[in-house]
Amino acid sequence: MTELLPLNNSHLPVKLRLEDYLRLDDAGAFEEYRKTELIDGEIFFVNAQHRPHAVIKSRLHVALAAAMDVHGQGWEAIVEGSIAIPPHNSPEPDIAVTSEPEGKGLMPLDSIKLIIEVSDATLAFDTKRKLAMYARNGVPEYWVVDVNARVIHQMWAPEGETYREHRELAFGQAVSAATIISLTIDTAAIG
Template identity: 30%
Template sequence: MSAMTHEIPTQEDVVLDGFLALDTPLGFRAELIEGEIVVTPPPLGNHERVVSSVLRQIIAGTATAMDFSGNKGLKVDGGSAARNHVIPDGTFAPEELDLFLDAESWMACDGVALVLEVTSQRAEIDREAKRQSYARSAIPLYLLVDREHGKVTLFSAPEGDDYTEIHTGPFGKQIDLPAPFSTTLDTARFG
C-alpha cells in the first residue's frame, strides 16, 4: 500500500479561498488587504461627488484618452500577504491599452496609469496599506483624497514599498497630474 500525501493549505490560501467565495450584499465592497477581509458599505453622496469631480476633470482635460472603472478589482502586491485584492474608487488606464476589455473580476494592474482613493470609514487603509500595495505593484500614480484631513495627495515614482515623490495640498488648491495626464485638478469642490 502506498501512502498518499496531501498538501496542507496555508492560512493565506484558506483566507484567499474564503474571500473569493464571499457573497457580499448588493452595493458592498469586499477587499482582501494584508490578510484581512474588509467589507465596506455603499459610499455616501459626498464621497461619490469627489469621485465624479476627479473623473469629469480627467476625461475633459487629460492629454491622453483614458478609460475609467469605479469597480475594477485589482490584484496588487501585498506585504505580509502574497496578494492583496483591492477595489479602488477609481482606476484609470490609457484607452489605447483597452485593459478592461475581457478582464477578469480581479485583474493584474499592469498598464494601470492611476488609482484613486477617496477616504471614508477606514481611512488608514487608504493612507498606508493600499498606498504601499500600489507602490509595490508599480502603479505610477496614486491620488488620495483625504476627506478627514481636508487634503489631496498625489504619490508618484513608486520604488519598493512606497512612492518616492509626494505632492500634497489642502482642498481648494490645484494639483498637477503629470504625463500621461498632463492636466491640473481643481480640488475646490472636494470638501
C-alpha cells in the same frame, strides 16, 4: 527516513491567494457583504459610501474623465473596478486610470497608471496599508483624497513599501499628474 519537524505551538495566519478569493466570490461566498476587497491575503468588507465621499468621488471622476478626453493618450478612468495584483491582492479603488478598460475579469496591474482612493472614514487604512501594497506592487502614482481635511495627497515613484515623491494639495488647486504627461485636473468643483 522521515524528518521530524518541531511542533508548532502558535497560530499562523494563512494568506488567501487571488485565485481562491475569486473562486469564493464566484461561488457567492461574499453576497451578504455586498462588496469586498482582498488586501495582502485578507478579505475586507467595503463600507457603504456616504454622500460626502460619493459626491467628491463622482465630481473627481467627471473632472478626471474630461481631462483624459482632452489628453487623448488612450487612458480611461474607471470607478470602483477591481484590480488583479497577484498573488494576494484584489483592491477596488474608488478610481483607477487604466489602458485596458475593456475585457473580462479584473483589470491587470500592468495596465494601471494612477489609483485614487477617496477617504472619509478610511484615511489611516488608505495611507498606510493600501499605500504600502500599491507601492510594493509598483503602482506608478497614488492619490488619497482626504474628504475631512480637504486635501489631496499625491504620491509617485514607488520604492519598497512607500513612494519617494509626495505633495499635498488643497481642494481648489490644480493637480497635475506626475506620471501622465500634461494631465491636469482642476479640483475647484470637487467640494
